[in-house]
Amino acid sequence: MWILSAHYSGYSGCSPGDEGRSGAVKKDDSLDLDFHDIKPAFPLSRREFLRLMGGGLFIFFSLGDSLAAQEQPRQRRFRQSLPGDFNAFLRIDEDGRVSCFTGKIEMGQGIITSLAQMLADELEVPLDSVDMVMGDTAVCPWDMGTFGSMSTRFFGPPLRAAAAEARAVLIELGAEYLQTSASQLKVEGGVIFHKSQSQKRVTYAQLTQGKKIARRLKREAVLEKASDFTIVGVPVLRTDAEDKVTGKAKFAGDIREPGMLYARIVRPLAHDARLISVDSSAAKKIKGARVIEADDLVAVLHEDPELAEEALNQVKAQWMKPVAKVDEKTIFDHLLKVAPEGQVVSQGGNLAEGKRISKSVVEHTYLDGYVAHAPIETHTALAKIEGDKATIWASTQTPFRLQQEAASALGFPVEHVRVITPFVGGGFGGKTRNQQAVEAAKLAKLSGKPVQVAWTRAEEFFYDSFRPAAVVKI
Structure with missing residues (x-):
């Protein structure tokens, strides 16, 4: 068994407004929590975690600092509001299957497949050997939520890095097992073998059997190049498709x-x-x-x-x-009156100069109503x-x-x-x-x-x- 944790350094968007909430249930603090009120924490201590998982190789690490360098200022502000501990972990079991435990959830957007593709490519294993364990607070690390269309964009990179680090550690173990140097080895389908002596090989499953090792790695992972992808960017059958078509999927x-x-x-x-x-x-x-x-x-x-x-x-x-204070005719006037001052997210160019040299200037206000x-x-x-x-x-x-x-x-x-x-x-x-x-x-x-x-x-x-x-x- 092999466990790897990854720090999620992204932001999943913002909560929609609460206008139109029901008055049927008396409002109380339980439905008025902000994300800042939520204490992010992994449900188990590391000792409890290791005892629960039994034998295997465990590697804990954080990618926050290395990923922060890739962010734009706006993204960095959001990232800094997130917890500093890890937000996902991987497990390579003694049968060679790969499991990813994450607080993200699958709601038809397809991340149960896209994230599995990233893991499979970086670990060099078949897609059908990857299991996604999602949204279970008893076994998954804390996560802010799944919204904003940003799971693949922000959660994908640290997940890939975690898988790449896992591959590197397994190759090191494979080199020790095969009594050769890591540079002489390559991986295909979860099997590590010698580049020139293909009969010298060992599987991920063999390397994880009977082990109980805990490490914390601080080095940066070396990711595969996009040109080397064999699963990402290739049309695949969604991993949840059959269960949903046949009615096996549980809602x-x-x-x-x-x-x-x-x-x-x-x-x-x-x-x-x-x-x-x-x-x-x-x-x-x-x-x-x-x-x-x-x-x-x-x-x-x-x-x-x-x-x-x-x-x-x-x-x-x-x-x-x-008594209703607004209706469909007055709602936008009301919104403009009560709206707080906005924030400038980004700016550039010279608006005044642009107006001066333009042959025509188009200005318009667009109204977009509430939508279910x-x-x-x-x-x-x-x-x-x-x-x-x-x-x-x-x-x-x-x-x-x-x-x-x-x-x-x-x-x-x-x-x-x-x-x-x-x-x-x-x-x-x-x-x-x-x-x-x-x-x-x-x-x-x-x-x-x-x-x-x-x-x-x-x-x-x-x-x-x-x-x-x-x-x-x-």
Whole structure:
């Protein structure tokens, strides 16, 4: 077994605005966390990590300083806000398979394949021998989240470097095993062999068997040249394609737990409405229905989702609706009035001189309204409480943020909350907030049963956060 850690020195974008958030759940600190409130940490100490993983070769290192030199000033500002410890690690097991553990998640954008391609090329192993373990807070190092279309751009380079360093160390071990110099060896398909005596060979699997070595390397990795790539830049079948086409792939809504209940939540008809009264007597008459009332969180639980929906329709609630301050006609005037002063990201040239010598000057203001993210998979989560520990399977772009939010809502230590991110059916920046998962966690604690919350399409379009509106002047 071989483990290598890599420091992620990129930035994944910024969280979308929270305009249009639901008033159904009373706002609390658990849904108001900023990324700066989240303590980045690997869930295990190095000693615990080594004990858990057993035998193997472990190499820990950071690439932050070497990657920082490649960044533009804006990127560097973002990078400096990230934790200084590693944000991914690789494992080469005793059977020769390669695993990458990362807090990134796969939501249809394809990084489960593109990152595996990078690893396979740098390690000189077949693509189908690489496994991506993604978005599990119990085994993956902390990650800010997956958004901004920057995972491949910023996470790819340190991942490649980690794989290149792994290859270099394995070649050194191979040289010792074959009693030759490293310069005389090459790698193909996870096999190290002598350039002129091909019968002298050893596999990665052979080199990792029965070893338990921990190292920390500070040297810079030597990456393969793009001209030497055989997997990157070549059309390949996506590694998740077959499972998704055949229905084997699991999304949050596919997870089942014994005794689980389906939740349907009473929603207000307007944002920021506050609950005045609720009459759930009719809903309680439906056999098997349970009604949970906790502040502004009112939900009907049932082992049959259709009966949960039927019971929901029997609940009568009165809400105090806020007075709308803006509408579609005044929204942009309002946004311009409340907008903070902007920051100059970059500038160049002489605008005044350009205007003077131009035959014509075009100036225009463009208005871009709020837009729903509209993922195919709606916000979904399943929460299970066992004593003072919680496990949450969720459709989320920010599993570690959710871990903090759920811990806050439940009153649990963060380390007692595990978030597992199955395949996510689209996010587009809209699944960085995790209201449905916090709702599921609260209901699971109150009911004593595993609870699934899956938003309807109507809830998705009304209660999800929207892509921020914009006023662009050119």
